[in-house]
Amino acid sequence: MKFELPTLPYSYDFLEPVIDAKTMEIHHSKHHAAYVNNLNSALEKYPELEFKCPGQLMRNIDQMPADIKQAVINNGGGHVNHSLFWKTLTAPDTSELSGEIKELIETEFGSYEKFVELFTTAATTRFGSGWAWLVITKEGKLEVTSTPNQDTPLMEGKRPLLGLDVWEHAYYLNYQNRRPDYIKEFFRIINWEVVNARLEHAKNCECSK
Numbered sequence: 179m180k181f182e183l184p185t186l187p188y189s190y191d192f193l194e195p196v197i198d199a200k201t202m203e204i205h206h207s208k209h210h211a212a213y214v215n216n217l218n219s220a221l222e223k224y225p226e227l228e229f230k231c232p233g234q235l236m237r238n239i240d241q242m243p244a245d246i247k248q249a250v251i252n253n254g255g256g257h258v259n260h261s262l263f264w265k266t267l268t269a270p271d272t273s274e275l276s277g278e279i280k281e282l283i284e285t286e287f288g289s290y291e292k293f294v295e296l297f298t299t300a301a302t303t304r305f306g307s308g309w310a311w312l313v314i315t316k317e318g319k320l321e322v323t324s325t326p327n328q329d330t331p332l333m334e335g336k337r338p339l340l341g342l343d344v345w346e347h348a349y350y351l352n353y354q355n356r357r358p359d360y361i362k363e364f365f366r367i368i369n370w371e372v373v374n375a376r377l378e379h380a381k382n383c384e385c386s387k
Contacts, residue, residue: 181232183207183214184261188269196270196363201351206264209347213256213328220249232258236332255328259309263341266376268369277374279339286320294365296322301344301361310361312340312373314380337380339373 186206191199221227224243229235235254242250275283275290287293293312301310304324311323313336320339325331331338342364349360 180218181214181257183211184264186264188267192269193267193367194270196367197267197349198352201347201349204351205343205348206260210256210260213253213260217250217253217257220246220253232261233332236330237335239333251333252328255330255333258330258332259328259338259341259343262338262376263343266340266369266372267367268372270366273369273371275370277370279370279374279377282320282377287322293322297342298358298361300324301342301364302358304344307345310342310344311336311338313338314377337376339376339380340368 183206186202189199190202190206193202223246227242229238232254235250236258239247239251239254280290283290283293287296297310297312300322301324304310304326306326308324308326308329311325311331313321313323313331315321316335321336323331323336342361344357344361349357353360
């Protein structure tokens with residue numbers, strides 16, 4: 179199947195002032211688009227490979243032919259990670275933690291504040307480029323983790339519920355070298371309704387969206 183760049187569910191300036199319009203435009207139309215194009219190019223050599231969705235592709239990464247495996251990790255991961263990231267964002271200060279994800283966070287981490295502390299640490303201490311994640315494990319437990327580059331938790335059998343891109347291209351125009359400031363502001367634009375929907379989806383569907 180040929181993968182496509184998803185349309186954003188909002189305008190490029192929707193997340194201001196947390197993430198500026200120019201950063202969003204470059205991030206989506208240049209960086210994400212390049213991952214999609216490069217992924218399609220890598221898969222052209224093997225038209226017999228068929229996957230229902232990008233998430234399934236990444237969960238079965240060990241089935242990739244050796245000569246394209248790393249390209250699929252880099253670009254398929256980039257496509258999956260960014261597709262998830264865009265959907266989890268909302269206008270600043272318009273969404274509150276609620277529903278099942280609130281109950282799980284408070285039960286498994288002790289409090290929302292403790293979750294924020296753990297997630298912030300994961301995002302801050304990821305050296306170089308990568309992502310911070312809230313995932314659900316195979317055992318159905320929440321976990322805060324991070325991955326390098328464009329690796330995705332799907333490759334480890336975990337389902338990402340919430341991710342933060344800490345590559346410099348995600349924040350540098352506004353925040354320059356101040357990654358901690360970017361991470362702090364991120365909590366203002368999390369769409370917890372989408373996270374709740376993704377939690378329910380992860381329980382019932384093979385594909386990750």
